[in-house]
Amino acid sequence: GVAPAMLRPNAGVRADVVTFGVLAKDLGQVNLMDNTYFADLVLTLQWRDQRAAELAVDLGVEHVTLSQDEASQNIWMPDIKVTNRDIQCEDIISTAVTIDATGGVTKVQRVAHTLKTPYVARDFPFDQQALDVLVGSTVYMSDELQLLPSAVSEVQGVGPRASLPDFEIMGARASAFVEEDASLRKSRGQLAVLVERRSQPLVLTLLVPELLVLAIGVSVFWFPLAGPFAMPRVSTAIVAYLSFTMLAGRTTTYIPPKGGLVWMDMWETSCQFLLLLVLGLNLFVLLVFHSYGMKGMAQDFNKDLRTYVCIVCAIALGLSYSCRGSENLAFVTALIVGGITVFGAAYTAGNARRVTQAKAAGVTES
Structure with missing residues (x-):
């Protein structure tokens, strides 16, 4: 015993x-x-x-x-x-x-x-x-x-x-x-x-390069609209998007497979849709300038988009950054993506109508 x-x-x-x-x-x-x-x-x-x-x-x-x-x-x-x-x-x-x-x-x-x-x-x-x-x-x-x-x-x-x-x-x-x-x-x-976590090294490693790629993409609106610059404008926007996709892939080496949304997903999704917005609006401006021949109107669009796109980027990224620690990442992500999509669609549709009406009225620009 x-x-x-x-x-x-x-x-x-x-x-x-x-x-x-x-x-x-x-x-x-x-x-x-x-x-x-x-x-x-x-x-x-x-x-x-x-x-x-x-x-x-x-x-x-x-x-x-x-x-x-x-x-x-x-x-x-x-x-x-x-x-x-x-x-x-x-x-x-x-x-x-x-x-x-x-x-x-x-x-x-x-x-x-x-x-x-x-x-x-x-x-x-x-x-x-x-x-x-x-x-x-x-x-x-x-x-x-x-x-x-x-x-x-x-x-x-x-x-x-x-x-x-x-x-x-x-x-x-x-x-x-x-x-x-x-x-x-x-x-x-x-x-x-x-x-x-001491986040500064990861901010410099992950977020700053993504912001630089986004800035390169937005810079296409400062390129001239003349023929020799059409291809550089398009290729810069496309290369920026592809480069961002490659950079975003590095995040998986730091974060284990997850079942839900994380903050980096929201940040990178916001940047990705902003680059898609730049790509789409850039093509729209080039189409108005070269295909429709409405050069003055295209110049105005291009000038306006320098401001509008920067404002949209600031709002989207600012909202994303401010929602660190939020319990509603999915809702905020949907809000940002929806806002970017609505802005792009509304701007393109509204100005496409203006171009069509001007063309129908016989307005031509040299």
Whole structure:
């Protein structure tokens, strides 16, 4: 049978309470694609067991420190581990179990783990993430063992030397909850390290090149309308669109396959439709100038579009940028795309009617 000293202290009476502290000594290797990150952790567990006090009393000392193996053979242990670890990437560096003469037991363990945590890519590259550390007993259910976060700040949170190259650490919060999965009902402890991405490098790498390509596309309205410049105007608009499509493809190397819309999708869709708008309006102006021979009217259209297209770009991109963190990305995207489409269709239809009427009235321009 099982020795009474190896049973939990309050067996058959109530759940035993274990306070936990998780200190992230160091963090690293945040991988958005794999939903993993590396953490060097110090776990501090405390509980009371009057039976364990006999070890210190018998030795005549105030407290005695045992190794993990020695403690497991002599006193009851709650068997608490990090539960969201990658089993193939864990390293227990050191463990010490201290027992005092009043029955207080403190286990301090340093572990290095690759941890699994779900990332939310919706606001990338302006995203905030919670790097979770989950702890729980590998043996006891919630009616036998309850975890409570420690109130001692020194054993909870993020160490002063912890840092991440791509993220700024904003803080940490500890909590406990009961997790239920079918008949499995466990008390879990959680440390959520809140981090915010340093977005400037990604803005320079992803967004700025896309803005430059958009600016190149819009620049066609500053090209002359004369015959020798017709092909450069068309080719510049087409090349800008194709170049943007190539640049947008790079985003997939930073964001894992997603089931919903993310902010980068809205941004790139807005830019893509703006380039399509430029391409369509440019062809319309060239058609009026060369096919209909309404050169003065085409010049006016071209001059107006320099202002109108820039205003539409500013509104679309400004609205897109301001909606970082929005819960309604699909609605805002539809609003932007719809607005661009309506403007392009209305401008083309309205001015095409003017050209047709002028042509029917016999107005010609040299």
